[in-house]
Amino acid sequence: MYQSLEDIIAAAKSLPQRQRLAVAAAQDLDVLEAVRDAVDWGVVSAILVGDKEKIKSLSQEAGLDLEKCTVIPQSDPIIAARHAVALVADGEADLVMKGKIGTADILRAVLNKEKGLRTGRLLSHVTALDIQGYDRLLYMTDGAMNIAPDLAQKAQIIQNAVDVLRALGNDLPKVAALAAVELVNPDMPAAVEAALLAKMGDRGQIKGALVDGPLALDNAVSLHSAEVKGIDSPVAGNADILMVPDIEAGNVLYKSIVYFAKARVAGVIAGAKAPVVLTSRSDTHQAKLDSIAFSAVFAAGLNK
Secondary structure, three states, rough: OOHHHHHHHHHHHHHOOOOOEEEEEEOOHHHHHHHHHHHHOEEEEEEEOHHHHHHHHHHHOOOOOOOHHHEEOOHHHHHHHHHHHHHOOOOOOEEEEOOOOOOOHHHHHHOOOOOOOOOOOOEEEEEEEEOOOOOOEEEEEEOOOOOOOOOOHHHHHHHHHHHHHHHHHOOEEEEEOOOOOOOOOOOOOHHHHHHHHHHHHHHOOOOOOOOEEEEEEHHHHHHHHHHHHOOOOOOOOOOOOEEEHHHHHHHHHHHHHHOOOOOOOEEHHHOOOOEOOOOOOOOOHHHHHHHHHHHHHHHHHHOO
């Protein structure tokens, strides 16, 4: 199991072969700087789809050697997104990354019925959290895509995150379905659904994981808290994956960890045929680079 994002970067650098990264609308300075490092480290080979002249100009500014990359000219970002996704669908790339294009536009390309990456499953976001003072990586889902998932969608969101961790080498991830309390309260829908998700895990409806809930955040990550509250569970205090009840809870948790705990983060969209690197415009260069490395290791695990 990886203890930090530095461990994931080391794993990405040691992959037996570079993962092929297709960047949609690649004319974005921050993205090209992250691609530069990932290429120089031998993590990925890059296919840059977008406005050729802008890519050339920004690559010079970023210090990215375009001799090491493939550039496919396409000035229209919507068509560039379709082309980048089609490269993955056709087996010419292993993962796709959002460049200077809206999130909705690249997701439309990913979900295209003809040349997209549909699997019939819900797409969801998985975040790796490298928190100062914590002894290992934590993973959170879904604080970025699905607004208010119902029970069936939550089961798919958990399965997506489990599949990511299994591709990273964790054969039996521990999943905490979070709520405000650790007891089933009929007046709290998140707690009721968390209990149902735990039972779905017991019955094999969520595969390859140990799922428990409801668990409050302290019970999920602190053995001491779980012991004080008398919670007997292999997940309590040892959770690998935190499943938040809705996007508001996930967004607040994510930003609290980033801005107050100064955590490093990496993210990927799962549930498609291949990883989708989808970072925010406000994400740092480090977060974009970490997300490429995280997604490359995920892609390599999928392709074993």
